[in-house]
Amino acid sequence: MDSERFQKQIAFSMECDKMKTIYRNTLLADGSRRETDAEHSWHIALMATLLQExxxxxxxCDHTVQLCLAHDLVxxxxxxxxxxxxxxxxxxxVREAAAADKLFAILPQDQCKSYRALxxxxxxxxxxxxxxxxCCDRFQPVLNNMATDGHTWKLNHVHRGQVEARLHLIQENMPExxxxxxDMLDTAVSSGWLTE
Amino acid sequence: MDSERFQKQIAFSMECDKMKTIYRNTLLADGSRRETDAEHSWHIALMATLLQExxxxxxxCDHTVQLCLAHDLVxxxxxxxxxxxxxxxxxxxVREAAAADKLFAILPQDQCKSYRALxxxxxxxxxxxxxxxxCCDRFQPVLNNMATDGHTWKLNHVHRGQVEARLHLIQENMPExxxxxxDMLDTAVSSGWLTE
Ligand SMILES: [Ca+2]
Structure with missing residues (x-):
């Protein structure tokens, strides 16, 4: 074993532990608190497998899972x-590109390149x-918003058109x-969770 | 789209959100709180890729990642x-087999089988x-214990031999x-985080 290489890999893994301290706006489905980036990344990796059809x-599917696991590391x-x-x-x-430079530089060069590429x-x-x-990254928070009476939408006075613009990628690429x-957006508007 | 099938898949995904409410004994590396099963599953999926050599x-590696993502769902x-x-x-x-029966039954039959198989x-x-x-599932908490002055070991009066028994799988299969x-266990014992 190249011990310097291994130390870099472990240093990166420990730095990645901080994904458990980055809180998103989205609540857990039970409404108890905001979800962390690590939790969200796990969830969409699971969904990519579950909804691959x-x-x-x-x-x-395998490569998509890798993208899901790594997409928020910066x-x-x-x-x-x-x-x-x-x-x-x-x-x-700009902020995220600088973060990527800093974070992936912890890794050995070959892995620095492969994570940056992801x-x-x-x-x-x-x-x-x-x-x-x-698409998975955009679909999951909609489901959690629906489960929590539109929590982040209400909090931020979000309009239906804003959500539709973000979900346009799904409309185009996962039309089913x-x-x-x-249907969910109709419910959200009629429930007052999203403004028209 | 088979809408009944899709509803089952979404119901399963939402039930899986509860992985964010299951707290493990292991602390985050910064010691701020216990990590959740969703966070742990994400972390070991990442580590399986990072340490595949x-x-x-x-x-x-791809199939191992799937195992990591699903291993704690029960x-x-x-x-x-x-x-x-x-x-x-x-x-x-017994408890986990009953949980598996209940959880994977939410899925359409083909996916029930494939998740159960994982x-x-x-x-x-x-x-x-x-x-x-x-091995990843056993290695990650050791790193987080080392980062938090042996928190869960001290709390539970764990002996070095108990950790070694659990890490025997690594000794046998990832000898590097x-x-x-x-080295880590030596440090843990000399620091008083593990008893001899
Ligand atoms: Ca477990």
Whole structure:
């Protein structure tokens, strides 16, 4: 064993433990607290496997799972940017690229490249796997919002059109899920969880 | 889309959200609180990818990741059994098998079978992938214990021999990691985190 290499891998794994301290806006389905990035990443990796039959053509479920597991790692330094935070989104790209440089540099060079490639692929969202992973990333918080009376939508005065814009990726790439999405949004509007 | 099938898949995914409410004995590396099963599952799935070069021969990293993601799902109903809880371990098999029956029955039949197979494979621990996943499951809490001055070891008056017995799987199947493990246990004993 190359012990310097191993020490870098362990240092990276321990740094990744901080994903358990980054809280998202989304509540757990039972409403008891906000979910962490580690929990969210686990959940969408599970969903990518569970819902693969609705995925875009030509996906690799295994590679999508890798994208899901790694997609939010940069938030260890950049923090979570709420999906409907217009100001935060302006600086998101720059903040997250700097975070990626810092975080993946902990790894041995070959793994630094492969983790960076996973994150770039997810962010660029051009491959079928990245599209599928991004769809899961957008679908899961909708389900948790529906389970918690629209908690984060109400808190942030979110409009239906904003959610629809974010779910457009699902409409285009996982069309079977779209009627389910519009049904949920209808319920959310009629319940006063989303504004029209 | 078969809407009944999809509803079962979503019901399962929402039930799995409860993995975020099952707290393990292990603390986060920063010591701030206990980690959840969802966080732990995410972490060991990440570690299986990161440390695959030390894995037993013939493993599939992708399948090991699936085992890691699913290995603790039964704890939604059975709860987490602490690794050194002798009493709890006596009833663990029965409790967890009942939980598996209940949880995976939420899924459509084909997926019920495939998730049950993942869990059975992990528990039986006979395939290279299951061995590797179990090694990750045992290695991660050691690292977090080392990061938190042996928190769960001290709290439960754990002996070095108990940890060694649990890490025997690593000694046998990921021998390159064994010197690292014994170094950590030496430190833990000399620091008073583990009894001799
Ligand atoms: Ca367990």
């Amino acid at each position: 609705y995925a875009p053509q030509g996906i690799s 938030e260890i330094y950049a923090g979570d940017t709420f999906a409907y935070d217009t100001e935060g989104y302006k600086s998101k790209t 994150w770039d692929e997810f962010e660029t969202c051009k491959t079928p796997d990245a599209v599928f992973a991004n 899920l779209w009627p389910v999405c519009t | 030390y894995a037993p021969q013939g493993i599939s 704890e939604i109903y059975a709860g987490d059994t602490f690794a050194y809880d002798t009493e709890g371990y006596k009833s663990k098999t 869990w059975d494979e992990f528990e039986t621990c006979k395939t290279p992938d299951a061995v590797f996943a179990n 990691l064994w010197p690292v493990c014994t």
